Amino acid sequence: MLNVETKEPPELFFEDFSEGQELATVTKGPMLVGNQVRWAGACDNYDSEWHHDEYVAKAAGLPGIILSGPLMASYLLTAVTTDWLGRHARIVRFFDQNRGSTMPRDLAHLKARVKRTYEEGGKAYVEIDCSVVNQKGEVTTPGSALAILPKRAR
Amino acid sequence: MSEPTDAEVETMLTGLIGPIGEPATMPVEWGAARRMALALDNFDPIHFDKQAAIARGYRGIVAPWPLLWSWFFNATIYSHDFPFGKATVHGQDDYEFHEPMIVGDDITVHTAITAAQLKQGRVGRLGQVVSERRFVNQNGQLCAILKTTLFRR
Numbered sequence: 001m002l003n004v005e006t007k008e009p010p011e012l013f014f015e016d017f018s019e020g021q022e023l024a025t026v027t028k029g030p031m032l033v034g035n036q037v038r039w040a041g042a043c044d045n046y047d048s049e050w051h052h053d054e055y056v057a058k059a060a061g062l063p064g065i066i067l068s069g070p071l072m073a074s075y076l077l078t079a080v081t082t083d084w085l086g087r088h089a090r091i092v093r094f095f096d097q098n099r100g101s102t103m104p105r106d107l108a109h110l111k112a113r114v115k116r117t118y119e120e121g122g123k124a125y126v127e128i129d130c131s132v133v134n135q136k137g138e139v140t141t142p143g144s145a146l147a148i149l150p151k152r153a154r
Numbered sequence: 155m156s157e158p159t160d161a162e163v164e165t166m167l168t169g170l171i172g173p174i175g176e177p178a179t180m181p182v183e184w185g186a187a188r189r190m191a192l193a194l195d196n197f198d199p200i201h202f203d204k205q206a207a208i209a210r211g212y213r214g215i216v217a218p219w220p221l222l223w224s225w226f227f228n229a230t231i232y233s234h235d236f237p238f239g240k241a242t243v244h245g246q247d248d249y250e251f252h253e254p255m256i257v258g259d260d261i262t263v264h265t266a267i268t269a270a271q272l273k274q275g276r277v278g279r280l281g282q283v284v285s286e287r288r289f290v291n292q293n294g295q296l297c298a299i300l301k302t303t304l305f306r307r
Contacts, residue, residue, distance in 0.1 A: 004188075004192070004197065004202050005197065006197045006198065006199035006202055006203065006206070007197045007198070007199075008198070008199060009198055028195070035193075038189075038192070038193040039193050039194075041189060041193070042186070042189045042190040042192075042193040042194075042220075042221070042224070043190075043223045043224050043226075043227050043228075044186075044224055044227065044228055045223075045224075045227035045228065047227070069244050070220070070223055070244075070247065073247060074194055074220035074223070075194060075195075077219060077220060077249075078194045078195070078196045078218065078220070081198065082196055082197075082198055087198070087210065090251075091219070091251050092250065092251055092252075093248075093249065093250055093251070094219075094247075094248075094249040094251070095246070095247070095248050095249070096246060096247055097245065097246040098243070098244055098245060098246065
Protein backbone atom coordinates (compact mmCIF):
# COMPACT_ATOMS: atom_id res chain seq x y z
CA MET A 1 0.00 0.00 0.00
CA LEU A 2 3.07 2.22 -0.32
CA ASN A 3 3.27 3.59 3.17
CA VAL A 4 -0.18 5.10 3.61
CA GLU A 5 -1.75 4.71 7.03
CA THR A 6 -5.36 4.08 6.16
CA LYS A 7 -8.32 4.59 8.45
CA GLU A 8 -11.74 2.99 8.12
CA PRO A 9 -14.54 5.58 8.31
CA PRO A 10 -16.92 5.08 11.25
CA GLU A 11 -19.56 2.37 10.99
CA LEU A 12 -22.89 4.17 11.09
CA PHE A 13 -26.46 3.27 10.21
CA PHE A 14 -29.66 5.07 9.22
CA GLU A 15 -30.91 4.91 12.80
CA ASP A 16 -27.89 6.89 13.99
CA PHE A 17 -29.24 10.07 12.39
CA SER A 18 -32.13 12.38 13.16
CA GLU A 19 -33.36 15.59 11.61
CA GLY A 20 -31.59 18.69 12.93
CA GLN A 21 -28.67 16.69 14.28
CA GLU A 22 -25.39 18.60 14.21
CA LEU A 23 -22.50 16.52 12.92
CA ALA A 24 -18.94 16.94 14.16
CA THR A 25 -17.04 19.85 12.61
CA VAL A 26 -13.93 18.87 10.65
CA THR A 27 -11.27 21.57 10.44
CA LYS A 28 -8.75 21.73 7.61
CA GLY A 29 -5.82 24.07 7.53
CA PRO A 30 -4.42 26.56 7.76
CA MET A 31 -4.81 26.00 4.05
CA LEU A 32 -1.59 26.27 2.06
CA VAL A 33 -0.60 26.71 -1.55
CA GLY A 34 0.58 23.13 -1.18
CA ASN A 35 -3.05 21.99 -0.82
CA GLN A 36 -3.79 23.63 -4.15
CA VAL A 37 -0.67 22.13 -5.74
CA ARG A 38 -1.67 18.63 -4.63
CA TRP A 39 -5.16 19.21 -6.02
CA ALA A 40 -3.74 20.41 -9.34
CA GLY A 41 -1.58 17.30 -9.49
CA ALA A 42 -4.48 15.02 -8.65
CA CYS A 43 -6.57 16.65 -11.40
CA ASP A 44 -3.61 16.77 -13.80
CA ASN A 45 -4.53 20.39 -14.41
CA TYR A 46 -2.11 23.31 -14.08
CA ASP A 47 -3.84 25.79 -16.37
CA SER A 48 -5.02 28.39 -13.87
CA GLU A 49 -1.77 29.97 -12.77
CA TRP A 50 -3.54 32.37 -10.38
CA HIS A 51 -4.21 29.33 -8.20
CA HIS A 52 -0.44 28.90 -7.70
CA ASP A 53 1.34 32.22 -8.21
CA GLU A 54 0.55 35.34 -6.20
CA TYR A 55 2.07 37.68 -8.80
CA VAL A 56 -0.17 36.29 -11.52
CA ALA A 57 -3.20 36.34 -9.23
CA LYS A 58 -2.73 40.01 -8.33
CA ALA A 59 -2.05 40.94 -11.94
CA ALA A 60 -5.42 39.40 -12.74
CA GLY A 61 -7.08 41.67 -10.18
CA LEU A 62 -7.46 39.09 -7.44
CA PRO A 63 -6.45 39.86 -3.84
CA GLY A 64 -3.99 36.97 -3.97
CA ILE A 65 -3.91 33.24 -4.59
CA ILE A 66 -7.38 31.74 -4.49
CA LEU A 67 -7.79 28.04 -3.78
CA SER A 68 -9.92 26.18 -6.29
CA GLY A 69 -13.67 26.07 -5.63
CA PRO A 70 -13.94 22.39 -6.63
CA LEU A 71 -11.07 21.63 -4.21
CA MET A 72 -12.95 23.14 -1.29
CA ALA A 73 -16.17 21.41 -2.34
CA SER A 74 -14.27 18.13 -2.61
CA TYR A 75 -13.24 18.41 1.03
CA LEU A 76 -16.96 18.54 1.86
CA LEU A 77 -17.77 15.64 -0.46
CA THR A 78 -15.01 13.58 1.14
CA ALA A 79 -16.14 14.32 4.70
CA VAL A 80 -19.62 12.95 3.93
CA THR A 81 -18.28 9.41 4.14
CA THR A 82 -14.99 9.71 6.03
CA ASP A 83 -16.50 11.64 8.94
CA TRP A 84 -20.23 12.26 8.90
CA LEU A 85 -22.24 9.38 7.43
CA GLY A 86 -19.63 6.65 7.58
CA ARG A 87 -18.27 3.79 5.54
CA HIS A 88 -21.60 2.30 4.45
CA ALA A 89 -23.05 5.55 3.07
CA ARG A 90 -23.58 5.51 -0.68
CA ILE A 91 -23.74 9.11 -1.82
CA VAL A 92 -26.28 9.63 -4.58
CA ARG A 93 -26.37 13.45 -4.86
CA PHE A 94 -24.04 16.29 -3.93
CA PHE A 95 -24.37 20.00 -4.57
CA ASP A 96 -22.14 22.96 -3.82
CA GLN A 97 -21.86 26.67 -4.54
CA ASN A 98 -18.64 28.67 -4.78
CA ARG A 99 -19.85 31.67 -2.84
CA GLY A 100 -16.64 32.96 -1.28
CA SER A 101 -12.90 32.60 -1.64
CA THR A 102 -10.48 30.50 0.37
CA MET A 103 -6.96 31.89 0.44
CA PRO A 104 -3.69 30.51 1.80
CA ARG A 105 -3.59 30.57 5.62
CA ASP A 106 -7.38 30.51 5.90
CA LEU A 107 -8.98 27.84 8.03
CA ALA A 108 -11.71 25.69 6.52
CA HIS A 109 -14.24 24.44 9.06
CA LEU A 110 -16.39 21.75 7.43
CA LYS A 111 -19.81 21.81 9.06
CA ALA A 112 -22.87 19.64 8.56
CA ARG A 113 -26.36 19.16 9.90
CA VAL A 114 -28.93 16.48 9.11
CA LYS A 115 -31.71 18.05 7.07
CA ARG A 116 -33.94 15.04 6.56
CA THR A 117 -34.11 11.29 7.06
CA TYR A 118 -36.64 9.24 5.15
CA GLU A 119 -37.37 5.88 3.57
CA GLU A 120 -38.54 5.49 0.00
CA GLY A 121 -38.71 2.52 -2.35
CA GLY A 122 -37.24 0.22 0.25
CA LYS A 123 -34.18 2.43 0.77
CA ALA A 124 -33.20 4.60 3.73
CA TYR A 125 -31.92 8.10 2.95
CA VAL A 126 -30.09 10.73 4.97
CA GLU A 127 -29.88 14.25 3.55
CA ILE A 128 -27.46 16.76 5.03
CA ASP A 129 -26.70 20.44 4.59
CA CYS A 130 -22.99 21.10 4.74
CA SER A 131 -20.65 24.04 4.26
CA VAL A 132 -17.12 25.34 4.41
CA VAL A 133 -16.88 28.17 6.94
CA ASN A 134 -13.70 30.22 7.30
CA GLN A 135 -12.07 31.60 10.47
CA LYS A 136 -14.19 34.77 10.18
CA GLY A 137 -17.40 32.75 10.25
CA GLU A 138 -18.09 33.38 6.56
CA VAL A 139 -19.74 30.57 4.61
CA THR A 140 -17.60 30.22 1.49
CA THR A 141 -18.99 26.94 0.13
CA PRO A 142 -22.53 25.93 1.04
CA GLY A 143 -23.60 22.49 -0.10
CA SER A 144 -25.78 19.47 0.46
CA ALA A 145 -25.55 15.71 0.12
CA LEU A 146 -27.99 12.83 -0.11
CA ALA A 147 -26.90 9.29 0.75
CA ILE A 148 -28.38 5.84 1.15
CA LEU A 149 -27.54 4.13 4.43
CA PRO A 150 -28.17 0.62 5.64
CA LYS A 151 -30.48 0.00 8.57
CA ARG A 152 -29.32 -1.91 11.59
CA ALA A 153 -30.17 -5.60 11.44
CA ARG A 154 -33.00 -6.45 13.82
CA MET B 155 -17.30 48.60 -29.47
CA SER B 156 -20.73 48.65 -27.84
CA GLU B 157 -22.09 45.79 -25.81
CA PRO B 158 -24.61 43.55 -27.60
CA THR B 159 -28.29 43.87 -26.85
CA ASP B 160 -30.10 41.45 -24.56
CA ALA B 161 -31.66 39.78 -27.60
CA GLU B 162 -28.25 39.30 -29.20
CA VAL B 163 -26.85 37.83 -26.01
CA GLU B 164 -29.79 35.46 -25.66
CA THR B 165 -29.27 34.28 -29.24
CA MET B 166 -25.58 33.70 -28.58
CA LEU B 167 -26.27 31.78 -25.37
CA THR B 168 -28.96 29.62 -26.94
CA GLY B 169 -26.50 28.76 -29.71
CA LEU B 170 -24.17 27.18 -27.17
CA ILE B 171 -26.65 24.45 -26.24
CA GLY B 172 -25.76 21.01 -27.57
CA PRO B 173 -23.03 18.36 -27.45
CA ILE B 174 -19.39 19.42 -27.22
CA GLY B 175 -16.81 17.44 -29.12
CA GLU B 176 -16.63 13.68 -29.29
CA PRO B 177 -16.95 11.39 -26.25
CA ALA B 178 -13.50 10.86 -24.73
CA THR B 179 -12.28 7.79 -22.85
CA MET B 180 -9.65 7.63 -20.10
CA PRO B 181 -8.74 4.71 -17.81
CA VAL B 182 -9.07 4.89 -14.04
CA GLU B 183 -5.45 4.61 -12.96
CA TRP B 184 -4.38 3.31 -9.55
CA GLY B 185 -1.90 6.15 -9.09
CA ALA B 186 -4.52 8.74 -9.99
CA ALA B 187 -7.01 7.35 -7.48
CA ARG B 188 -4.32 7.29 -4.80
CA ARG B 189 -3.13 10.85 -5.54
CA MET B 190 -6.67 12.21 -5.38
CA ALA B 191 -7.37 10.45 -2.08
CA LEU B 192 -4.15 11.80 -0.56
CA ALA B 193 -4.80 15.33 -1.87
CA LEU B 194 -8.05 15.35 0.12
CA ASP B 195 -6.79 13.62 3.29
CA ASN B 196 -9.03 10.69 2.45
CA PHE B 197 -7.44 7.63 4.06
CA ASP B 198 -10.34 5.25 3.56
CA PRO B 199 -8.63 1.94 2.64
CA ILE B 200 -11.02 1.34 -0.29
CA HIS B 201 -8.96 3.90 -2.22
CA PHE B 202 -5.64 2.17 -1.56
CA ASP B 203 -6.11 -1.54 -0.90
CA LYS B 204 -7.88 -3.93 -3.26
CA GLN B 205 -8.64 -6.50 -0.57
CA ALA B 206 -10.12 -3.83 1.70
CA ALA B 207 -12.27 -2.59 -1.16
CA ILE B 208 -13.48 -6.10 -2.01
CA ALA B 209 -14.27 -6.70 1.66
CA ARG B 210 -16.57 -3.66 1.50
CA GLY B 211 -18.37 -5.04 -1.57
CA TYR B 212 -16.55 -3.27 -4.41
CA ARG B 213 -15.01 -4.89 -7.52
CA GLY B 214 -11.61 -3.35 -6.77
CA ILE B 215 -9.92 -0.14 -5.61
CA VAL B 216 -12.47 2.65 -5.69
CA ALA B 217 -11.70 6.01 -7.28
CA PRO B 218 -12.64 8.92 -5.00
CA TRP B 219 -15.54 10.80 -6.62
CA PRO B 220 -13.54 14.05 -6.92
CA LEU B 221 -11.41 12.24 -9.51
CA LEU B 222 -14.22 13.21 -11.90
CA TRP B 223 -12.43 16.55 -12.10
CA SER B 224 -9.53 14.87 -13.88
CA TRP B 225 -11.91 14.03 -16.74
CA PHE B 226 -13.44 17.47 -16.47
CA PHE B 227 -10.10 19.16 -17.05
CA ASN B 228 -8.58 16.70 -19.50
CA ALA B 229 -11.14 14.76 -21.49
CA THR B 230 -13.01 17.58 -23.21
CA ILE B 231 -11.17 20.77 -24.05
CA TYR B 232 -13.33 23.64 -25.14
CA SER B 233 -13.80 27.32 -24.57
CA HIS B 234 -16.23 29.98 -25.63
CA ASP B 235 -16.16 33.74 -25.39
CA PHE B 236 -18.91 35.84 -23.92
CA PRO B 237 -19.67 38.99 -25.93
CA PHE B 238 -20.66 40.82 -22.75
CA GLY B 239 -19.58 41.28 -19.15
CA LYS B 240 -16.15 41.28 -17.58
CA ALA B 241 -15.74 38.15 -15.51
CA THR B 242 -16.70 34.48 -15.67
CA VAL B 243 -17.18 32.70 -12.35
CA HIS B 244 -17.43 28.98 -11.63
CA GLY B 245 -20.66 29.22 -9.68
CA GLN B 246 -21.88 25.80 -8.61
CA ASP B 247 -21.74 22.06 -9.20
CA ASP B 248 -24.41 19.43 -9.01
CA TYR B 249 -23.40 15.76 -8.90
CA GLU B 250 -25.33 12.52 -9.31
CA PHE B 251 -23.54 9.33 -8.35
CA HIS B 252 -24.40 5.86 -9.63
CA GLU B 253 -21.97 2.96 -10.31
CA PRO B 254 -18.62 3.43 -8.53
CA MET B 255 -15.55 3.96 -10.72
CA ILE B 256 -13.02 1.20 -10.10
CA VAL B 257 -9.31 1.17 -10.90
CA GLY B 258 -8.92 -0.51 -14.28
CA ASP B 259 -12.24 0.75 -15.62
CA ASP B 260 -12.36 2.77 -18.82
CA ILE B 261 -14.53 5.84 -18.30
CA THR B 262 -16.03 7.67 -21.25
CA VAL B 263 -17.23 11.21 -20.73
CA HIS B 264 -19.96 12.76 -22.84
CA THR B 265 -20.06 16.55 -22.60
CA ALA B 266 -22.81 18.98 -23.55
CA ILE B 267 -24.08 22.44 -22.79
CA THR B 268 -27.57 21.75 -21.48
CA ALA B 269 -28.78 25.21 -20.49
CA ALA B 270 -27.80 28.79 -21.22
CA GLN B 271 -29.79 31.85 -20.36
CA LEU B 272 -29.59 35.54 -19.62
CA LYS B 273 -30.91 36.85 -16.34
CA GLN B 274 -31.06 40.30 -14.87
CA GLY B 275 -29.07 40.33 -11.66
CA ARG B 276 -28.75 42.98 -8.97
CA VAL B 277 -25.86 44.63 -10.77
CA GLY B 278 -26.90 44.04 -14.34
CA ARG B 279 -26.86 41.22 -16.84
CA LEU B 280 -26.01 37.74 -15.65
CA GLY B 281 -25.30 34.96 -18.10
CA GLN B 282 -25.73 31.42 -16.85
CA VAL B 283 -24.31 28.43 -18.72
CA VAL B 284 -24.69 24.84 -17.53
CA SER B 285 -22.36 22.16 -18.88
CA GLU B 286 -23.14 18.52 -18.20
CA ARG B 287 -20.71 15.62 -18.21
CA ARG B 288 -21.96 12.05 -18.14
CA PHE B 289 -19.42 9.44 -17.07
CA VAL B 290 -20.02 5.91 -18.37
CA ASN B 291 -17.87 2.82 -17.75
CA GLN B 292 -16.77 0.14 -20.21
CA ASN B 293 -19.91 -1.89 -19.46
CA GLY B 294 -22.18 0.96 -20.42
CA GLN B 295 -23.10 1.68 -16.79
CA LEU B 296 -23.66 5.30 -15.83
CA CYS B 297 -21.19 6.21 -13.07
CA ALA B 298 -21.88 9.89 -12.52
CA ILE B 299 -23.32 13.10 -13.91
CA LEU B 300 -21.60 16.40 -13.14
CA LYS B 301 -23.41 19.64 -13.95
CA THR B 302 -21.28 22.76 -13.70
CA THR B 303 -22.75 26.25 -13.82
CA LEU B 304 -20.71 29.23 -15.01
CA PHE B 305 -21.90 32.76 -14.34
CA ARG B 306 -20.93 35.68 -16.57
CA ARG B 307 -21.25 39.16 -15.13
